[in-house]
Amino acid sequence: MNTHEAQPNPNILQELVQHRMPFGKYKDTLLCDLPVSYLEWFASKGFPPGKLGMQLATMFEIKTNGLEYLLTPLRRQAGRRKV
Numbered sequence: 001m002n003t004h005e006a007q008p009n010p011n012i013l014q015e016l017v018q019h020r021m022p023f024g025k026y027k028d029t030l031l032c033d034l035p036v037s038y039l040e041w042f043a044s045k046g047f048p049p050g051k052l053g054m055q056l057a058t059m060f061e062i063k064t065n066g067l068e069y070l071l072t073p074l075r076r077q078a079g080r081r082k083v
Contacts, residue, residue, distance in 0.1 A: 016059055017074045022052070031055055032071050036063045 016032045026034055039060040047053035047060075062068055 012058060013071060014074055016055060017071055017078045019055065031059050034059060039063060
């Protein structure tokens with residue numbers, strides 16, 4: 001059994017603190033800053049196809065399972081890069 005395939009991609013979490021919502025009510029909001037209610041709406045209606053949908057679904061899982069602490073060090077790193 002290849003356990004490498006089951007490992008999460010650390011770049012996905014990095015993207016959540018760097019990429020912004022490209023459309024809608026929360027356009028230009030960092031994906032990690034989207035409110036849970038908005039992510040719940042997508043969960044009920046269906047996430048968009050492709051990479052954005054995967055990112056939103058990941059953020060939904062992080063927020064609804066109390067895992068936002070995983071993003072804290074990445075947020076700090078992203079903040080330092082803007083200087």
